[in-house]
């Protein structure tokens with residue numbers, strides 16, 4: 001997929017040797033609305049442009065990159081956000097996946113004559129400094145819905161407004177824009193099925209091809225992309241070495257690798273083993289490798305969800321909503337659903353969406369046993385050990401392990417969600433908190449008292465114990481509860 005386009009080196013790039021410093025604090029102004037669509041992406045502008053990357057690390061179907069590439073030179077910037085790196089829920093698997101995705105993206109940009117500039121610190125300040133360094137009047141980015149992304153967007157919008165720079169936000173984080181579908185009389189769908197109906201009928205945008213040629217500004221240090229150990233130790237891409245160590249745990253030994261190329265390899269392998277055709281029949285079977293395992297690639301935008309939907313539909317025979325393809329596309333709709341819910345309820349990661357009177361319990365030892373996979377409930381323990389071992393958990397096992405924590409042990413969902421966020425490569429505030437709240441009965445489930453019985457779930461989805469043996473060793477398994 002990534003190699004299918006000729007690299008372009010032919011374009012002459014104007015020298016850009018201005019110093020790239022962080023500007024001082026700027027007076028704050030009212031923030032413009034979050035999603036500002038591009039005014040003109042047709043003609044090649046003489047003015048350089050800046051693209052501030054977020055979780056959109058690909059060259060294909062990247063509306064921001066396509067728009068930024070219409071300028072004669074385009075500075076593509078990724079800022080290792082110091083604030084996000086230091087969140088207690090930022091874990092080693094996700095950071096490692098991010099760094100690998102950035103390395104892959106840098107190679108793809110260079111193959112087209114472009115460059116990935118890497119900095120560490122405050123994205124808004126550094127994006128504005130980049131714009132000033134190259135004389136850009138436009139900064140592009142991808143719109144996102146989480147509270148962190150919106151805060152970042154607002155901070156940048158204020159600075160841009162103060163400096164007369166246009167800030168252009170592009171779609172791409174979802175198949176259907178999180179702000180596109182509204183039920184009559186409400187700002188967002190609270191229940192999945194009506195959302196699914198509206199979603200399937202919603203128009204789709206065209207896919208954007210990757211730019212054939214890019215031209216990076218010259219005379220600026222692109223910055224060294226650190227590996228996980230260097231970043232953890234405090235490395236600065238431009239060599240100042242003044243960041244305190246992060247203190248991340250060691251990554252999971254069998255975690256997935258990031259990157260646009262890797263995501264497509266994974267999908268090709270999934271299709272080749274019949275995963276798409278069999279998806280509805282096999283996706284809940286715990287032992288078989290019957291799901292695509294692309295949630296992390298989607299989270300970091302190594303592929304766009306719109307590309308993934310189009311790819312799946314290309315594999316459909318006649319009936320696009322029946323069978324494996326239909327079931328797979330429905331999962332992408334779940335992802336969009338939680339993004340749309342998060343857009344309307346950005347506190348989804350910290351507050352009950354639908355508060356209910358539950359006598360939540362606190363028991364640090366019990367919580368720790370759940371985290372370590374030592375509850376004595378074999379399917380729950382296997383799920384929790386898969387998490388530590390791979391930075392991934394099968395969806396069915398996530399359901400069972402979360403049900404056990406919130407419904408059986410009655411620990412608040414946020415305890416489980418934080419542990420998942422730290423260890424999952426695909427950790428995503430909208431999908432993670434949305435699913436945790438769904439299971440806790442504080443979210444979008446229409447049956448808030450639903451409990452999954454781990455024994456019955458094991459009998460049904462891991463009848464011969466293959467999945468559990470993989471993470472717990474051969475039976476008999478310890479049963480302490």
Ligand SMILES: Cc1cc2nc3c(=O)[nH]c(=O)nc-3n(C[C@H](O)[C@H](O)[C@H](O)COP(=O)(O)OP(=O)(O)OC[C@H]3O[C@@H](n4cnc5c(N)ncnc54)[C@H](O)[C@@H]3O)c2cc1C
Nearest residue numbers: 291292293294295331335395398402426427428431432435
């Ligand atoms: C408690 C709990 C926490 C979860 N936390 C996350 C998370 O942090 N990040 C995350 O991406 N998913 C999360 N999920 C959803 C789901 O488990 C994963 O998306 C899925 O297991 C990823 O594996 P896959 O790529 O092989 O999925 P596939 O089965 O191949 O599905 C394809 C894609 O559809 C999307 N998808 C599938 N199921 C769901 C779902 N229930 N909700 C939202 N999107 C879905 C994912 O993007 C996934 O990659 C969570 C589910 C539960 C029950």
